[in-house]
Amino acid sequence: MKVLNLRCSHQHSFEGWFASEDDFQSQLARGLVACPLCADPAIQKMPSAPRLNFGATGEEGAQPASSRELSVLDAAPASSPAHEEPAAGSPAGQAAFLKALRHVVANTEDVGARFADEARAMHYGDAEQRNIRGKASPREAVELLEEGIDVMPLPLPAAVKETLQ
Incomplete structure (x- = not known):
C-alpha cells in the first residue's frame, strides 16, 4: 500500500492510498483522482517522508501527526476559550469544512x-x-x-x- 501526499491546483492538501506508484499514475491518467474538497482533477504528488517504525517512538503514547490533528477538532467544545479554529487551508481546516458541510x-x-x-x-x-x-x-x-x-x-x-x- 502506498500513501501519497497530494495537492490540487487550489492548494488543498490530502492523502491518497494506492496499491502502487503505477496504480496512482494509472488512476491519475484516467481522471479518477480528484480533490475531495473541490473535485479539482489537477492533482500533483507532493514530497513526503516515509514513516519508519523501529519499535520505540521516543514518546510515551505518541500518535501519528494526522491523528493528533484530527483529535484537535474534537478535543474542546466550540464554546471553550482554549479552542482555536484551524487555518482554512490547513488539513485540519479542510477537515472542519467538510465536517460542517456534512452536517448541513x-x-x-x-x-x-x-x-x-x-x-x-x-x-x-x-x-x-x-x-x-x-x-x-x-x-x-x-x-x-x-x-x-x-x-x-x-x-x-x-x-x-x-x-x-
Missing part, C-alpha cells in the same frame, strides 16, 4: 430545482418552515434576496456525500 447535508432537505419556490413558500407562510437546500440560478438568488429571503451559496463537493477514508 444531514440536517437539510434537498429540494433540488424547486429551491426558489420552496424558499418563497416558507417565507410567505404557505409552507412549513424547515431547513432546505437546492439549486437556484444567480438571478433567482438575487430575486430571493431582494424579497428579504435569506439565502447563501453552499459549495457541495462530492466528498461531502461520501464517507471519507
